[in-house]
Amino acid sequence: MTISEIKKSFPYNKTKTIKLVSFKYDYPGFDTIKLESAPYEPEIPKTNGQIDLSKMFEVKTLDNEAEEELLHLLMNYDDQDTNEIALCYEPRNGIVFFDNGERVIGYIEICFECLQYKAEPTRITVSTLYPHEYKALQEFFKKAGIVYGTVEDRH
Template identity: 25%
Template sequence: MKKYFSLIIFLLFFSFSFGQKKFSTNELLNIYPFNKTSKVKIISYNTDFVSEFPTPLPPVGKDGDSTIIKNIIANQTFPIKLKNILGNENLKGIEETKTLNFVEIFELSKLLYNTCGKFSNDMREVSKCFFPRNAVLFYDENDKVFEFLEICFECYRIEYTSEKSLEINGLCNDFYFKLENLFKNNGLKTQHNRNY
């Protein structure tokens, strides 16, 4: 009896792990934010910034400060915060952008919602890294961004504008690889520009 019980448990686990329900075409077109979108753009930004200083800072002098550190701070430019520039019409700070056509938008929706299957995604990976260099912008009929997904391909994490996007499930092996390829195939950078 124990063998049959163990076999049933294994089969249930196996079917849950590999048989995740996928969204239908109709569901994909009616799921938020795609159901309110008139235009979708993918973008890259912050590709010239490292997420931390590449070399250790020099030691602080006897007076509690260093001229070198003061110069670094005075000349330091900081990465953009996407939410701070989305209100600007020129979107200064965004390096590359691509407006997706209908077929590409549909492919993006399949990638976001069907790659790992349809199930609740309440688990969140926590990483100190999160330094987004890419995003997906969703525009309404008034050509205003109402939702965006910031993506860090270095730590494999997405942050959402609103809790409505929680149906996105990025908890399988090839999700971020496929998403990064979508950006690269459209000519957008996804990593820091290493000039050394």
């Protein structure tokens, strides 16, 4: 797909700015977890249900060239080599999409360890991501200056 074709689908059709982020989070302590509560599921940091950039470890705003490279990785990368994956899902990195008013219109959180992602809202268009796509995205994050969550020692 061309960049103009990609920009016709959500969220790219409403995106003015894209930021790459890394984040750390605290698991709730055993003393604060009630046995009847739902299991803790790690996610991108939020305050009152909204993504909170002040809680991010690293934030990098992409320029136009980097945005186009990212859109190509998310929508056109098609290397279907497969590998075994882990099921940890501890996301440490994300892609946050902003509209003209600098309001968050969506995000993709990524776990480079288990090669899984979650997009919110779920209608965000992303091509199928295989291990080589995750590796390419991981390298893209590193090139943009995001270190946490993209290098071997992630903890």
